[in-house]
Amino acid sequence: MKQQPKVNEVNEFLEIASDFEDPLEVIRESLSNAYDANASHVEFTIRERPHGSDIVIEDDGGGMSRQDLESFFDLGNSRKEDAIGYKGHGTKIFYKSDEIVVNTSRDGTTLHAEMKDPWRKLNNKELPEYTVTETPSRKGRDGTLIRISGFRSGQGLGPESLTYNKIEHYLKWKTIAGSTAHFFEDNHHDMKIEVDLDEEIDDTKGKLEIDSNFTFPDEQLEPGDGDFPAERMCKHFPSEGGRVIEVEHEGGTSEVEIVGMVAGKEARNELATYGKHSAQFGVWLAKDHIKVEQLNEAVPDNVEHTHLMFIVNCQDIELSANRGKIRNKSSNVYQRLVEEVRHYLSKVCSHPWFLEYMEARRQGELNRKAQSQSDSVAQRRERLAKRTDFVPENRAELVLALERSNRKSGVKEIEVADYRPNDEVASFIRDGDDLKPTSVYLQVEDHFADDKPLETIDTVLAWEWGDRDSLREYARQGYHDGMLSVDFAEQKLEYEKDGERKQVDVVLVSKRLRQEKPLAEIQ
Amino acid sequence: MSQFANTASSVSFDITETAGKARAGVLSAGTATIETPNLFPVVNFYGGGRAESMFGGSTHRTIKELMIGADRVDSVDCSDYFDAAMMTVSSLTEYGISRNVLRDYLSEPIKARPVFDKFNGMLFIDSGGFQILQRGGLDGSDFQIDMDQDAVFDMQQKMGGDILVNLDRPISPEDTYEDRVAKAQQTGQDALQFADLAADHPGARYLTFHGYDYSMIDTFVSTMQDEFGDQSIHELFDGIALGGLVPKKDDRDALIDAVLGCKEVMAENGIADLPLHVLGISNGAIPLLAALGVDTFDSSSYLQSGINGKYATSLTKFINVDDADFGQCNCPVCSSDELVSRMQGNAQYRKDIMGPVAVHNYIVQQRAVERIRELIQQGETDPLIDYIDATVGREDSTRRHAHRVVNESLGGYF
Numbered sequence: 016m017k018q019q020p021k022v023n024e025v026n027e028f029l030e031i032a033s034d035f036e037d038p039l040e041v042i043r044e045s046l047s048n049a050y051d052a053n054a055s056h057v058e059f060t061i062r063e064r065p066h067g068s069d070i071v072i073e074d075d076g077g078g079m080s081r082q083d084l085e086s087f088f089d090l091g092n093s094r095k096e097d098a099i100g101y102k103g104h105g106t107k108i109f110y111k112s113d114e115i116v117v118n119t120s121r122d123g124t125t126l127h128a129e130m131k132d133p134w135r136k137l138n139n140k141e142l143p144e145y146t147v148t149e150t151p152s153r154k155g156r157d158g159t160l161i162r163i164s165g166f167r168s169g170q171g172l173g174p175e176s177l178t179y180n181k182i183e184h185y186l187k188w189k190t191i192a193g194s195t196a197h198f199f200e201d202n203h204h205d206m207k208i209e210v211d212l213d214e215e216i217d218d219t220k221g222k223l224e225i226d227s228n229f230t231f232p233d234e235q236l237e238p239g240d241g242d243f244p245a246e247r248m249c250k251h252f253p254s255e256g257g258r259v260i261e262v263e264h265e266g267g268t269s270e271v272e273i274v275g276m277v278a279g280k281e282a283r284n285e286l287a288t289y290g291k292h293s294a295q296f297g298v299w300l301a302k303d304h305i306k307v308e309q310l311n312e313a314v315p316d317n318v319e320h321t322h323l324m325f326i327v328n329c330q331d332i333e334l335s336a337n338r339g340k341i342r343n344k345s346s347n348v349y350q351r352l353v354e355e356v357r358h359y360l361s362k363v364c365s366h367p368w369f370l371e372y373m374e375a376r377r378q379g380e381l382n383r384k385a386q387s388q389s390d391s392v393a394q395r396r397e398r399l400a401k402r403t404d405f406v407p408e409n410r411a412e413l414v415l416a417l418e419r420s421n422r423k424s425g426v427k428e429i430e431v432a433d434y435r436p437n438d439e440v441a442s443f444i445r446d447g448d449d450l451k452p453t454s455v456y457l458q459v460e461d462h463f464a465d466d467k468p469l470e471t472i473d474t475v476l477a478w479e480w481g482d483r484d485s486l487r488e489y490a491r492q493g494y495h496d497g498m499l500s501v502d503f504a505e506q507k508l509e510y511e512k513d514g515e516r517k518q519v520d521v522v523l524v525s526k527r528l529r530q531e532k533p534l535a536e537i538q
Numbered sequence: 539m540s541q542f543a544n545t546a547s548s549v550s551f552d553i554t555e556t557a558g559k560a561r562a563g564v565l566s567a568g569t570a571t572i573e574t575p576n577l578f579p580v581v582n583f584y585g586g587g588r589a590e591s592m593f594g595g596s597t598h599r600t601i602k603e604l605m606i607g608a609d610r611v612d613s614v615d616c617s618d619y620f621d622a623a624m625m626t627v628s629s630l631t632e633y634g635i636s637r638n639v640l641r642d643y644l645s646e647p648i649k650a651r652p653v654f655d656k657f658n659g660m661l662f663i664d665s666g667g668f669q670i671l672q673r674g675g676l677d678g679s680d681f682q683i684d685m686d687q688d689a690v691f692d693m694q695q696k697m698g699g700d701i702l703v704n705l706d707r708p709i710s711p712e713d714t715y716e717d718r719v720a721k722a723q724q725t726g727q728d729a730l731q732f733a734d735l736a737a738d739h740p741g742a743r744y745l746t747f748h749g750y751d752y753s754m755i756d757t758f759v760s761t762m763q764d765e766f767g768d769q770s771i772h773e774l775f776d777g778i779a780l781g782g783l784v785p786k787k788d789d790r791d792a793l794i795d796a797v798l799g800c801k802e803v804m805a806e807n808g809i810a811d812l813p814l815h816v817l818g819i820s821n822g823a824i825p826l827l828a829a830l831g832v833d834t835f836d837s838s839s840y841l842q843s844g845i846n847g848k849y850a851t852s853l854t855k856f857i858n859v860d861d862a863d864f865g866q867c868n869c870p871v872c873s874s875d876e877l878v879s880r881m882q883g884n885a886q887y888r889k890d891i892m893g894p895v896a897v898h899n900y901i902v903q904q905r906a907v908e909r910i911r912e913l914i915q916q917g918e919t920d921p922l923i924d925y926i927d928a929t930v931g932r933e934d935s936t937r938r939h940a941h942r943v944v945n946e947s948l949g950g951y952f
Contacts, residue, residue, distance in 0.1 A: 252952055253952050254952065358931070358932070358937070361937055361938070361941060362927075362941055362944075362951045362952075363952075365938060365941030365942060365945060366945060366950060366951070366952060367945050367946075367950065
């Protein structure tokens with residue numbers, strides 16, 4: 016016996032409607048429907064009510080036939096082909112409400128449909144019903160008006176979550192209001208969009224009016240004069256319109272429409288993004304010219320994707336029910352698409368202007384660094400001007416100080432044969448024909464703090480002893496399993512390890528500069 | 539007119555079309571005329587053998603047999619693809635020949651020998667300065683010849699080259715500035731002598747430039763010009779050969795820098811109209827060099843890859859000959875059942891397997907050059923851009939360089 020699998024219709028409606036989390040998706044879906052109906056004007060009115068929002072969507076599109084209306088309420092029964100809402104899923108977000116009323120006029124007929132308590136009934140495992148009545152209407156007054164009462168989804172559309180600013184950014188980033196279709200010569204038409212929010216939601220303006228075109232900030236090809244010369248630089252790729260690429264794949268050929276810009280931070284800030292601003296740049300894959308998912312891995316490895324904003328539209332990518340994800344990523348068409356985008360972006364990032372832009376950034380960074388160093392030079396100059404006594408602040412200055420001390424009368428000359436501060440033994444000093452391995456530290460104490468051996472050196476060259484108690488403690492505790500004694504008066508270290516005795520001379524440069532004694536007494 | 543100006547006047551180079559910096563032309567020298575851009579396959583016409591063995595053994599022999607359509611290669615005639623060839627003086631003694639054999643090799647010009655009757659392409663005889671200077675001369679089994687400009691020219695002339703080049707001192711990446719200047723001085727002295735010796739030579743006289751960028755080449759050329767005195771390069775020479783790039787053959791950025799620098803120096807010295815040959819670079823660099831305005835190049839890579847059993851499926855892609863699908867190629871070699879059978883391993887000697895592979899590889903390169911030439915002849919940059927984008931532009935290792943050349947030589951993609 017053959018049996019057909021069953022579908023639990025109520026659960027399917029609930030499941031699909033629940034997929035739409037963001038309440039603003041109700042606007043996205045309505046806009047898409049209006050666009051598909053060829054509307055030139057669509058207006059949203061959103062009013063805050065105690066048990067949700069009342070939303071009215073009115074467009075001047077072609078209206079719906081009785082079958083269109085059925086598709087509007089049905090699940091997965093879209094009559095649209097090659098249109099945004101071809102799945103028949105989008106309007107199911109409307110079910111998250113207390114009532115849906117549709118008035119739609121077409122060719123002299125108005126259909127009035129009502130659905131009561133859709134969300135309550137679905138949650139009670141009951142399939143909501145709707146009624147349809149037909150009346151004549153004046154010809155030439157086509158269009159659709161949808162009233163959704165008590166709409167509740169996610170955080171809702173109340174004042175705590177919605178502003179004109181937010182809705183504008185959402186529309187431009189997530190919906191057909193940010194369409195890139197106008198860059199290409201395909202089935203594009205402009206649509207004027209108005210949003211009227213309840214004063215309790217946002218009273219900063221009467222209504223929001225925008226068009227349905229995504230536009231990039233104006234080009235600025237030359238660097239600016241400030242500390243960040245590249246920050247307002249901006250170039251569109253291509254300079255005008257968009258680029259259409261034919262991508263061959265196992266299933267045939269697909270058209271890929273690419274448009275984008277490379278821009279500095281200030282120019283990027285002119286774009287109204289939705290979500291964390293800095294995370295919105297790079298490459299977006301789009302369907303129906305509405306951005307879906309980022310593809311930043313297509314940006315060349317040596318380029319930060321945040322400099323780019325590219326929108327890559329392909330009608331052969333497949334989307335999840337709520338349009339949030341691409342679901343055919345394992346397909347050959349998707350893989351070829353990615354390859355082509357990667358190749359295209361490699362050209363963008365090799366463009367002479369792009370290289371100039373990166374150079375302008377680098378020059379800016381160098382100039383800022385030079386400025387910072389210049390500040391540092393001024394500070395150093397000021398500090399040195401105030402200093403009366405020379406005190407070396409690093410080991411190189413200590414070696415300079417030693418050379419200076421050589422010029423003092425009555426002081427025995429010590430010749431530094433070489434100086435390699437990063438070597439285990441930093442220097443050799445010449446004593447007659449003898450070359451003495453020498454440790455060089457600002458303080459003798461530092462030699463021990465650095466845990467350096469005594470076996471390999473003959474001399475410690477230092478400005479002064481450092482903390483004599485610390486040195487005594489090293490001597491008391493023993494050093495590197497050997498016995499250490501420090502003779503401050505004679506400027507010597509005595510070290511005995513494994514039966515070997517060693518004497519290490521200490522040269523204190525501060526003392527040489529201060530004292531003028533008979534030659535024999537000063538080392 | 540220069541004291542050493544070429545009086546034979548059988549040399550001409552006409553640029554017939556340009557696309558960006560790329561140029562197509564017609565080069566006549568000696569007894570041959572070729573269209574440019576063009577590729578000179580490196581052929582050892584004398585591989586240590588006698589006339590009856592086609593002057594040589596090993597893969598060299600098989601290549602020459604295919605070049606003339608000999609019976610031993612099933613009469614497969616690839617002569618149409620050999621409208622040019624290059625040989626170096628230093629390769630005369632690669633096989634340890636005796637003095638008598640050398641005397642025989644030099645007794646008659648290559649193209650005058652009946653055995654090479656079918657080859658009537660343009661013959662470029664390089665001095666082989668690098669090898670000569672490394673070895674200190676030419677070493678045979680029973681002789682040693684100290685080579686200088688005089689001796690090199692004598693051999694080049696006896697071999698019957700259509701294009702001859704001066705004895706040069708190639709630079710190396712390790713050279714200091716002073717080393718390079720010294721080499722330029724010596725090269726300039728030899729080149730001046732070469733111009734004198736070759737004043738009545740009926741073919742073209744090429745002057746070598748060396749350097750990895752504009753400044754190096756400019757210094758090299760200026761130093762040579764000091765040796766030339768009042769005589770201009772244009773009066774003394776018919777073409778420029780940019781050499782010393784073999785150590786940089788895998789560094790595409792360096793190649794591009796060198797060629798761009800060379801073209802700039804040529805323009806500044808009023809010799810931009812002379813043909814430019816780049817020595818020792820081929821394969822995937824060919825489209826890039828052509829787009830940069832190089833007119834001719836030479837290739838031994840077809841031979842090396844053939845010897846190593848690597849079968850070209852495109853300019854940049856090679857597969858093991860055992861994995862080759864010969865039905866995908868319609869070149870004369872792969873269209874011969876006999877040669878395909880040999881390439882599949884059914885031959886007694888390795889040369890009979892690898893020789894056809896090498897010639898197939900060469901034909902792949904030559905066909906690419908022909909295609910590039912046709913695209914330049916269209917006089918627009920877009921066809922050449924599309925070609926580069928679809929070939930070297932698709933390889934991860936060369937994509938960036940392809941973009942650079944398109945941007946710097948062909949006006950860019952956007």
